[in-house]
Amino acid sequence: MTTSPFDALIAATTTRRSALPHEAPLGGAWQEQATVGGADVESVVAGLNERQREAVEHRGTPLLVTAGAGSGKTRVLTRRIAHLLATGDARASEILAITFTNKAAAEMRERVHALVGPEARFMQVSTFHSLCVRILREHHEAAGLRSTFSIYDAADSARLMKMVADEVGIDTKRTSERVLCNRVSDLKNELVGPAEYAERFHRDPVAKAVAEVYPLYQRRLADAHAVDFDDLIMTTVMLLRDNAAVAEHFHRRFRHILVDEYQDTNHAQYVLVTQLVGNGRDGVDPGQLTVVGDSDQSIYAFRGATIRNIEQFGDDFPGAREVILDQNYRSTQNILSAANAVIGSGQGQRSKNLWTDQGSGDKIVVNACPSDRAEAQFVGREIETLHKQGRAWSDFAIFFRTNAQSRLLEEMLMGAGMPYRLIGGTKFYERKEIKDAIAYLRAASNPDDTVNMRRIVNEPRRGIGPRALGSLLAHADTYGVSFGVAIAHVWAAVARELGQDPASTPGELAGFDTAQPSPDVVGLGKAARANLHAFWQILIDARAADAAGRPPAEILDSLMDATGYLGLLQASDDPQDGVRAENLAELHAVAEDFAIAEPDGRLADFLERISLVADADQLADVDDGGQITLMTIHTAKGLEFPVVFVTGMEDGTFPHSRSLGSASELDEERRLAYVAITRARELLYLTRAGTRTQWGTPMELPASRFLDALPPDVTDVRDSLTPTERIRAASPSYGSGAWGGGRVRSRGQRRIDRNRAGSSTPPTQPKTLVQVSRGDRVNHDTFGLGRVVETGGSGASTWAKVDFGDGSVKRLLLRYAPMEKL
Ligand SMILES: Nc1ncnc2c1ncn2[C@@H]1O[C@H](COP(=O)(O)OP(=O)(O)OP(=O)(O)O)[C@@H](O)[C@H]1O
Numbered sequence: 046m047t048t049s050p051f052d053a054l055i056a057a058t059t060t061r062r063s064a065l066p067h068e069a070p071l072g073g074a075w076q077e078q079a080t081v082g083g084a085d086v087e088s089v090v091a092g093l094n095e096r097q098r099e100a101v102e103h104r105g106t107p108l109l110v111t112a113g114a115g116s117g118k119t120r121v122l123t124r125r126i127a128h129l130l131a132t133g134d135a136r137a138s139e140i141l142a143i144t145f146t147n148k149a150a151a152e153m154r155e156r157v158h159a160l161v162g163p164e165a166r167f168m169q170v171s172t173f174h175s176l177c178v179r180i181l182r183e184h185h186e187a188a189g190l191r192s193t194f195s196i197y198d199a200a201d202s203a204r205l206m207k208m209v210a211d212e213v214g215i216d217t218k219r220t221s222e223r224v225l226c227n228r229v230s231d232l233k234n235e236l237v238g239p240a241e242y243a244e245r246f247h248r249d250p251v252a253k254a255v256a257e258v259y260p261l262y263q264r265r266l267a268d269a270h271a272v273d274f275d276d277l278i279m280t281t282v283m284l285l286r287d288n289a290a291v292a293e294h295f296h297r298r299f300r301h302i303l304v305d306e307y308q309d310t311n312h313a314q315y316v317l318v319t320q321l322v323g324n325g326r327d328g329v330d331p332g333q334l335t336v337v338g339d340s341d342q343s344i345y346a347f348r349g350a351t352i353r354n355i356e357q358f359g360d361d362f363p364g365a366r367e368v369i370l371d372q373n374y375r376s377t378q379n380i381l382s383a384a385n386a387v388i389g390s391g392q393g394q395r396s397k398n399l400w401t402d403q404g405s406g407d408k409i410v411v412n413a414c415p416s417d418r419a420e421a422q423f424v425g426r427e428i429e430t431l432h433k434q435g436r437a438w439s440d441f442a443i444f445f446r447t448n449a450q451s452r453l454l455e456e457m458l459m460g461a462g463m464p465y466r467l468i469g470g471t472k473f474y475e476r477k478e479i480k481d482a483i484a485y486l487r488a489a490s491n492p493d494d495t496v497n498m499r500r501i502v503n504e505p506r507r508g509i510g511p512r513a514l515g516s517l518l519a520h521a522d523t524y525g526v527s528f529g530v531a532i533a534h535v536w537a538a539v540a541r542e543l544g545q546d547p548a549s550t551p552g553e554l555a556g557f558d559t560a561q562p563s564p565d566v567v568g569l570g571k572a573a574r575a576n577l578h579a580f581w582q583i584l585i586d587a588r589a590a591d592a593a594g595r596p597p598a599e600i601l602d603s604l605m606d607a608t609g610y611l612g613l614l615q616a617s618d619d620p621q622d623g624v625r626a627e628n629l630a631e632l633h634a635v636a637e638d639f640a641i642a643e644p645d646g647r648l649a650d651f652l653e654r655i656s657l658v659a660d661a662d663q664l665a666d667v668d669d670g671g672q673i674t675l676m677t678i679h680t681a682k683g684l685e686f687p688v689v690f691v692t693g694m695e696d697g698t699f700p701h702s703r704s705l706g707s708a709s710e711l712d713e714e715r716r717l718a719y720v721a722i723t724r725a726r727e728l729l730y731l732t733r734a735g736t737r738t739q740w741g742t743p744m745e746l747p748a749s750r751f752l753d754a755l756p757p758d759v760t761d762v763r764d765s766l767t768p769t770e771r772i773r774a775a776s777p778s779y780g781s782g783a784w785g786g787g788r789v790r791s792r793g794q795r796r797i798d799r800n801r802a803g804s805s806t807p808p809t810q811p812k813t814l815v816q817v818s819r820g821d822r823v824n825h826d827t828f829g830l831g832r833v834v835e836t837g838g839s840g841a842s843t844w845a846k847v848d849f850g851d852g853s854v855k856r857l858l859l860r861y862a863p864m865e866k867l
């Protein structure tokens with residue numbers, strides 16, 4: 046088995062003990078200790094300004110560091126850890142730092158390492174999710190889980206939700222499984238369990254549906270020995286709440302807890318932090334908590350993040366000290382003035398005053414291009430020119446609001462032969478063949494994982510149609526076993542028919558207790574039975590290989606070969622199948638890399654590793670060999686680049702069309718604009734397109750309202766529109782005519798995935814206005830059923846106030862609202 050990071054922590058403590066000079070005068074451990082002792086406290090605080098230094102040196106009470114973007118919050122956290130170690134105030138194993146992405150965690154570990162030496166590796170730096178996985182794996186029994194529990198990502202959860210909705214007879218055409226998943230996710234982020242939710246009074250039908258599916262969804266997850274992403278946090282919170290001994294263990298272990306990007310923590314994460322800090326009632330002094338954040342960079346409200354956590358830090362942790370940083374070290378003054386102006390133009394935001402002593406720098410280029418294609422070309426030309434002037438490719442980042450915008454930019458870069466990497470986007474792990482291959486690995490690792498088992502049982506086709514599927518499901522139901530075990534029963538029956546003894550295969554490999562009688566599944570054809578037998582045997586062989594310590598890459602290869610999955614792709618003359626086969630080769634490479642990093646890593650460890658790869662982590666995999674970075678603004682949080690292009694600065698693109706009906710969502714878009722602008726160190730470009738093709742229809746969009754906020758003296762406005770285009774693009778009402786014939790997407794297409802950073806949500810398709818008047822009943826994609834209580838405005842700016850029950854009345858611009866009249 047792999048050593049868990051916690052084992053490493055324990056080892057660290059042991060090392061320190063045996064590393065006393067009189068016990069071990071020579072050897073690695075002792076030298077390690079010498080390096081730590083040798084870290085010089087002064088060098089750790091060198092170059093910090095007075096306030097930063099104050100935060101780094103503070104001891105004794107909880108500490109909140111608030112500051113605008115680029116003022117050194119993350120730097121303070123890193124230096125503070127190094128300072129705790131260098132002064133001997135803490136051992137590395139007593140430190141827990143929580144970052145937003147795994148990439149940020151790796152960076153922090155590296156920086157501390159550079160400051161204090163190898164002891165850094167014994168501290169725990171991770172994201173909330175990775176931390177919880179580790180806690181749950183370590184205490185799985187107390188948490189009521191198997192050690193090999195699966196982690197379902199958003200797509201797995203949606204598929205499970207679909208099955209559950211079908212089971213209870215909820216029409217997912219009316220209330221899509223995504224909507225149900227989002228609601229359940231919101232509830233989990235608020236730590237509201239299924240029983241508690243069921244007790245509430247629900248007026249609106251979506252809420253009623255949620256109350257119905259939530260308990261069953263949880264039961265099906267438990268049946269499959271799986272947890273979804275939100276469960277990771279909620280289950281850990283329950284574990285620490287209900288199990289005092291486990292909680293005390295962590296209070297003793299983590300004496301210093303540091304959280305970056307605190308403005309983006311949700312309620313569940315906040316509770317987790319307070320639990321880890323402890324309250325002293327178990328006889329262990331509360332841990333020392335340090336959090337840093339910027340409420341103006343809160344961009345995850347859609348995942349339940351709340352700046353309440355920052356605003357009420359003082360109440361939550363009495364006696365807390367607050368340190369406010371104001372000097373920015375990242376950007377030029379022009380960039381900062383633009384950021385100040387954009388954030389200050391919101392209603393809900395306080396004014397910001399970021400400043401630097403680095404000088405005003407170049408002006409911000411604002412350019413309107415005739416089309417999205419022309420915009421991509423403009424970006425390409427600028428990058429080429431700057432590159433010729435000596436800038437490295439890695440200096441450039443191109444941002445967009447939604448992933449759908451990346452394709453044209455990619456085509457342009459590919460066409461021009463410029464090296465780039467796309468972070469997020471068509472995510473590797475979301476490709477069908479990759480999901481299939483991982484489903485095979487998961488099904489091998491956990492025979493009860495129903496979602497993945499069902500995904501592959503007929504993939505590639507092995508004659509398991511709806512009828513055979515029905516027989517298997519009925520069997521599972523009758524005998525109270527999982528879907529996988531139903532297949533195992535077929536395998537056993539066929540084996541007996543072939544004169545073999547199923548009991549000669551150990552239960553861990555077969556997926557059920559082979560010593561017990563296994564009833565046959567009724568209603569299956571001969572071919573289906575033979576195929577299921579072969580299918581299950583392949584999974585048994587994979588389990589045997591895993592048990593024998595074979596590396597995950599090898600298990601993957603034999604699964605792909607034995608099932609014929611790879612063979613079919615290779616034999617196909619569809620070029621896309623060729624790409625799919627290449628992607629599988631890429632997955633093989635991922636597994637090999639894993640084996641290098643964790644030579645003893647088993648299949649379950651590999652699966653855990655890949656379920657936690659956040660989008661931004663792809664950054665870590667690429668050397669800085671000079672590539673332009675393409676990413677959504679959400680994934681850019683915390684990062685910085687010398688030259689930044691923010692594209693798609695149009696009302697309806699950015700701010701996103703979905704946000705236009707709600708002041709609070711518009712404020713969130715504004716904060717996103719502030720995050721985007723403050724990533725730039727030296728040069729900033731804000732570009733927009735007069736027409737943009739969305740869902741196959743070219744649309745004319747007016748300039749983003751965020752551009753209006755920019756102070757004229759810091760911008761260099763280059764307008765490549767013709768005068769007519771300019772007039773058209775300036776008139777919001779013009780657009781609605783052009784959209785008249787727009788294709789209206791089906792409901793399920795609109796809101797794709799709220800759970801994912803970088804929001805891959807495609808812009809809502811503007812369409813002919815819904816005509817509604819007071820009293821009409823409507824169905825909104827996200828909010829469900831409601832009644833119109835007021836209407837106003839005219840033409841493209843017609844709005845309606847809709848009461849969706851739950852006490853929520855929303856004002857929606859009809860032009861953008863994904864809503865139909867009933
Ligand atoms: N005292 C300082 N002297 C020189 N450079 C500094 C100082 N403090 C921070 N920096 C640099 O300024 C940049 C921004 O710092 P950092 O990333 O820590 O800011 P932040 O507040 O965490 O930003 P964000 O809000 O975007 O996460 C980094 O390049 C950092 O190295």
Ligand SMILES: [Mg+2]
Nearest residue numbers: 118119120683
């Ligand atoms: Mg930061």
